[in-house]
Amino acid sequence: MKSLRTLLGTWVVALLTAGCAFDREAYPQSSIHPTSDFAAVIHDLYVDIFWWTLGILVVVWVALAYILVRFRARPDQPVPKQIHGHMGLEIGWTVAPALIVVAIAIPTIQAVFSTQQGDPENAMVVDVIGHQYWWEFRYPDTGLVTANEVHIPVDRPVSFRISSADVIHSFWVPMLGGKRDANPVRMRPEGEDPTYNWIHLTAGETGTFWGQCAEFCGDSHSLMGFRVVVESDEEFQAWQAELAEPVVAPQAAAADTTEAPADAAPADAAPVQTAQVDPLVEQGRQIFHSQTCVACHAIAGTNAQGEIAPNLTLLGQRTSLAAGWLENTPENLVRWITAPQDIKPGALMPGVNVPGGNWPATNLTEEQVRAVAAYLYSLR
Numbered sequence: 001m002k003s004l005r006t007l008l009g010t011w012v013v014a015l016l017t018a019g020c021a022f023d024r025e026a027y028p029q030s031s032i033h034p035t036s037d038f039a040a041v042i043h044d045l046y047v048d049i050f051w052w053t054l055g056i057l058v059v060v061w062v063a064l065a066y067i068l069v070r071f072r073a074r075p076d077q078p079v080p081k082q083i084h085g086h087m088g089l090e091i092g093w094t095v096a097p098a099l100i101v102v103a104i105a106i107p108t109i110q111a112v113f114s115t116q117q118g119d120p121e122n123a124m125v126v127d128v129i130g131h132q133y134w135w136e137f138r139y140p141d142t143g144l145v146t147a148n149e150v151h152i153p154v155d156r157p158v159s160f161r162i163s164s165a166d167v168i169h170s171f172w173v174p175m176l177g178g179k180r181d182a183n184p185v186r187m188r189p190e191g192e193d194p195t196y197n198w199i200h201l202t203a204g205e206t207g208t209f210w211g212q213c214a215e216f217c218g219d220s221h222s223l224m225g226f227r228v229v230v231e232s233d234e235e236f237q238a239w240q241a242e243l244a245e246p247v248v249a250p251q252a253a254a255a256d257t258t259e260a261p262a263d264a265a266p267a268d269a270a271p272v273q274t275a276q277v278d279p280l281v282e283q284g285r286q287i288f289h290s291q292t293c294v295a296c297h298a299i300a301g302t303n304a305q306g307e308i309a310p311n312l313t314l315l316g317q318r319t320s321l322a323a324g325w326l327e328n329t330p331e332n333l334v335r336w337i338t339a340p341q342d343i344k345p346g347a348l349m350p351g352v353n354v355p356g357g358n359w360p361a362t363n364l365t366e367e368q369v370r371a372v373a374a375y376l377y378s379l380r
């Protein structure tokens with residue numbers, strides 16, 4: 001009786017926790033909330049197969065319960081008649097599963113083909129490049145680059161062209177689509193098409209969607225997340241314009257110590273915030289751009305043009321740090337700059353006291369780290 005209660009209890013808990021996946025806010029990586037045409041195809045297939053398997057479960061359980069009760073051992077019962085095989089049953093339980101497999105295979109194959117179809121000619125192409133352990137996104141149309149948080153317009157076909165800079169990763173945004181492997185693409189001779197993997201989708205809802213690397217790629221595979229920001233076309237254009245010409249803490253600020261009244265700022269001049277530049281931000285800007293940071297990172301509109309680490313343009317606007325792993329707050333940015341490997345084992349970025357990849361420790365003081373964090377956070 002006690003074991004029956006335990007069994008029932010386990011079932012109730014399992015059912016309740018299974019229900020949690022329906023809470024979209026609490027489970028942003030649930031695939032049962034399709035928000036693109038691609039994800040809808042996958043989800044429809046999933047629902048189809050769910051009903052088939054539920055049907056099989058019911059048939060098997062009902063038959064089992066019937067047999068257990070109807071043919072149970074009774075006291076003083078003689079040995080029942082011994083039989084060997086039953087042609088009808090055997091044909092039945094061979095043919096029925098074969099038909100069910102066919103019924104599942106047809107929509108599955110259709111789904112495979114329909115999710116392979118895309119029109120990169122008319123769609124907006126976005127290059128997705130996996131790195132250990134972060135994501136690079138490039139817009140070949142405009143030459144713009146960002147990292148770990150990609151923006152796309154709603155209701156417009158987008159073709160993600162997926163590759164990797166090192167090992168195999170996998171691009172997956174459960175609510176939008178995936179998974180597709182990000183393979184290292186070797187450059188082919190001119191005119192020959194490298195074998196990229198593609199995901200073609202049209203997002204049907206605005207919002208910020210969580211993505212995750214879905215192929216084991218090293219120590220911090222599980223910490224290799226990203227975000228997809230789906231926004232209106234106007235918002236997307238505005239974001240791209242900002243990315244193309246970001247307002248970086250103006251260099252003139254340090255020299256310009258005159259307290260210009262706010263209403264006297266000329267409307268058409270770019271560095272309008274000169275009077276408000278935070279000295280900490282300015283200090284951080286000087287440290288960042290005079291240290292090895294610029295060898296790996298890029299910030300549009302500055303001397304930082306490194307390409308082997310995440311592009312930091314508009315970093316302050318992003319919702320997360322460290323490839324989707326930390327909330328983007330100044331405090332977390334300080335933590336990250338101080339000791340990246342503590343947060344993400346195997347990260348190639350050097351910390352204050354610990355080298356990263358081929359790079360020596362930065363030896364920044366706590367105050368300098370705060371300054372750099374303040375500067376990066378100001379990029380918005």
Ligand code: CUA
Binds near residue numbers: 131168214216217218
């Ligand atoms: Cu990248 Cu797992």
